[in-house]
Amino acid sequence: MTQAKQPRLRAGLQPFSADLPKADQPMTRAQKQLVQVSFARLAPSADAVAEMFYRELFALGLGLRKLFRGDLARQRQKLMSMLGAAIANLDRLEAIVPAVRDLGRRHVGYGVEPADYQTVARALIATLEQGLGSDFTPALREAWAICYRVLAGEMMAGASEHRADEPSPNRAAQPGIY
Numbered sequence: 001m002t003q004a005k006q007p008r009l010r011a012g013l014q015p016f017s018a019d020l021p022k023a024d025q026p027m028t029r030a031q032k033q034l035v036q037v038s039f040a041r042l043a044p045s046a047d048a049v050a051e052m053f054y055r056e057l058f059a060l061g062l063g064l065r066k067l068f069r070g071d072l073a074r075q076r077q078k079l080m081s082m083l084g085a086a087i088a089n090l091d092r093l094e095a096i097v098p099a100v101r102d103l104g105r106r107h108v109g110y111g112v113e114p115a116d117y118q119t120v121a122r123a124l125i126a127t128l129e130q131g132l133g134s135d136f137t138p139a140l141r142e143a144w145a146i147c148y149r150v151l152a153g154e155m156m157a158g159a160s161e162h163r164a165d166e167p168s169p170n171r172a173a174q175p176g177i178y
Helices: 029-060 072-088 090-110 116-135 138-165 169-173
Strands: none
Touching: 029 072, 029 090, 029 116, 029 138, 072 090, 090 138, 116 138
16 A cells, blocks of 8 residues: 655745735735746646646645546636636736635635645645646745645635534524524
């Protein structure tokens, strides 16, 4: 039995470490360009990159595989398409925020928990590090971490809105609490 390879994350800059700007702080123009250029480099190998991402994700979050029912090939296409659209619109983030928040709302229904976003961040960074090799510089790593933090922040906001709109079993059983 072979063990899943654990990704090597560089020490000192985790995807959500304290030295990164908060999600409400915008990416710089240079960071947006770094993300866009590096994604364009990976785009010709989109399916292989997505396959690497899911391999990393399932190795890091052992319980996450059960959230994916059906064809992973289609899921890989969806992932790369969504990433491509988001990255292409980094200069017009306000235009994609509604779609990103809606994606977060839908992910609640799939069973995604807030803690899963950290696991996704780690899998994404590890995938980029593997896919880009020595071109994955500290500056590029930081740019991707900030990009993910901004997009995941919007998804989590959508997920929170969705959870707030759903009555909890306790509230439904106790009239007058809400």
